[in-house]
Amino acid sequence: MNKESLSESILEIRDLTVHYEVGQEVIKAVNHLNLSLKKGRTLGLVGETGAGKTTTALAIQKLIMSPPGVIKSGTVDICGNKIMELSVKDLELIRGSVVSMIFQDPMTSLNPVFTVGEQIAESYMIHEGIPKKQAIEKAMKMLETVGIPRNRASEFPHQFSGGMRQRVVIAIALTCNPQLLIADEPTTALDVTIQAQILDLMRKLKEGRGMSMIMITHALGIVADICDEVAVMYAGRIVEKGSLADIFNHTKHPYTEGLFNSLPNIRNRSMRLIPIPGLMPDPAHLPAGCAFAPRCKYAGSDCTAEQPEEHWISDSHMVACAAYGRNGFHIERHEK
C-alpha cells in the first residue's frame, strides 16, 4: 500500500480523525489523514482556511482543546513515541524537546509580561533542568543565532518589531534542538521582505540541525521556496501529496490544479486568473463522496457516491481522486 513508511521516518500519522463537537453539531475538521515525514525533510501542508491544517498540527502533539475537540481515531508516531498513548507528563517532556511549534502571529505568541530572554530561558530550564543564570546565558546565545543582538535579551516583547518577535518565537522553538518543527503559517503576519528573511533563517537553522519540518501555509510560493514535499489538504483530507516536483510539475488533483490556476502567471501577465467556483463545504455537513466534487469540473457520478480511493501515480506521488479510476483521465493543466 504505502511505500514511504520504510526508512527512518520522524513522523507517522495513520488514520487521524479529529472532530469538534459543538452542541449538536459535529465539525469534521480532519478525516482519516495519513502522513509521514522522513528525517531532514520539509513538508508543506497546503490548503485554504478551514481545511484542517492547524488542527492536524495540534493533533500531532495531542494539543487539541477538549472540549470541544475530540481525537476520534488515529495514531501519531514521532521518533518512535506513540503520542496518543502517552501520559500527560510524558507528553510535556516531548513537546518542546522532540517536537516544537511556531505559531502564526508573533504579536500574540509571546508573553507580554516577561523579557524575551526569560521566555527563551524557560524552555532550557524545563527541558534541560539547568539553573536560571545558565539558561539566560544560553538564551542570549540562541538570540544571536536567530540574528538578534544578545543585549536585547532583557527587553520585553512590545519593544520588538513583528519580524524580530517571530525570530524570538523561532529561537524558543529551537532551544532544545527538536527533531520535528511544526511551523503554522510562520510568515503570514509579516510583510514580504521580512517573510523572505524569516524563511531564509528557518531554512538555514533547519539544515544546520538536521531537523524535519512541517510548513503549514496557503502560499504556494513559500512551498516552492522551502519544501521538499507537499501535501494538499481539502476539507480535512489530503487530496494529493508528493515531492515538490510531483505537485508543481505533474499536478494530478483537480483541486491542486485549481490552486495553481488561481495564481498570477509571471510569464503571461495578460492571462486571466481562473478562480475555483464555489466555497469549501461546511465541515459540519460534509458530502458522502469527494468533498471537492461539487466544485470540480471533472466530477462524474462516481465522485459523489463514496470517498475517492488513493491512487499512487509513482512511489512518492499520491492523488485521492476517483477520476483516475477512469481510463485515460488527465487534467487540463499542462505539464511543465
Place this chain on the structure above:
Amino acid sequence: MKNKNIHRLARDAEKADAPILVSERYARRSQSTEIWIQFRRNKGAIVGLVLVAILVFCALFADVLVDYDNDVTGINISQKLIRPCRAHPFGTDDLGRDILCRVLYGTRYSLSIGFVAVIIGMAIGVTFGAIAGYFSGLAEDIIMRLTDILGAVPSTLMGIVIVSALGASTFNLMLAIGITSIPEFVRITRATALSVSRQDFVESGRAAGFSQKRIIFFHVLPNCLSPIIVQTTLRIASAIIAASSLSFLGLGVPVPAPEWGAMLSIGRQYIRTYPHLTLFPGLAIMITVLAFNLLGDGLRDALDPKLRR
C-alpha cells in the same frame, strides 16, 4: 518660571525635529515608568497615595509616636471627657485616655486587619479564580457555583457567624473578613484569566511542554495582575469598614485595644454631649477608606491600557 518655559520650548523643538528619536525613547520606557507617568497625572490618586503613606507611617511607628501603656490604655479618671484642647487636641474619652493617641495607635489595627484580611481573601480567591478561568468545564462550574453560594451570604452576617463561632480575636476577625472577600477575587481573576487563557502564548506554552500548573501560575496569572492589584486596594478599604463594623458590635479586637470601630461603640453613649468621642475615630475611618479608594481608582486608570492616552 521663565526658565521652565524655555525648557518646555526646547523639548517641543526636539520633538518636532526628531520625531523618530522621541517615539523610540518612548517605546523603550519600561512598563512601570509608563504606569507611574499615567498615575501621576491623576491628582486624586496622588492624594490617596500620600494619605496611605502617612497612614502606613503611623502604623509602623505607632510605638514611637505614642506610649501604649500610659496614653492608649492607661486609665486616668481625673482627665476624663475633656473636650479638644491644647493638651489633648482630640480630647479624652470616658476613661481619660487621649483620643489622638488612640486614633494614631488604631491605624495599626485597621491597616493590619485590612491588609491581612485582603491577603487571605486574595490568596484563596486568585488561586481558584485562575484555575476556573483556565479550565473551562467541570472545574470552572464547581468553583463558580461555590463562589456564588459564598457570595450569596451577606458579608456582615458571615463575619458575625465566623467570629462568633471561632471567638473574638484579631486574627479571627481577619479570617472572617478575608473569607467574605473571596468571591470578588474569584470572579475578577476568572474573568481576566479566561481571556488571557485564550491567547496564543498560552497555546505556545503548551506546545513548549510546560505543565498546566506552570502555565496557570507563571504565564496566565502574571497577565491578570492589574485588575487584581486594583481590587486588592479597593478591597482593603471595605475590609477596614467591615472590621470597624464588627468591632463596633463587640465582635472584633478585644476591648482595651484602640480599634476605631470599638472606639465608636464606646463614644456612642456620649454622642449628644461629647461628640468628639465618635467624631475623630469616625473621621479616621472615613479618611483611611477614602485614601484607599482614591489610590485604587488611580491604579485602575493607570493600569487599564484602554484608558491610556
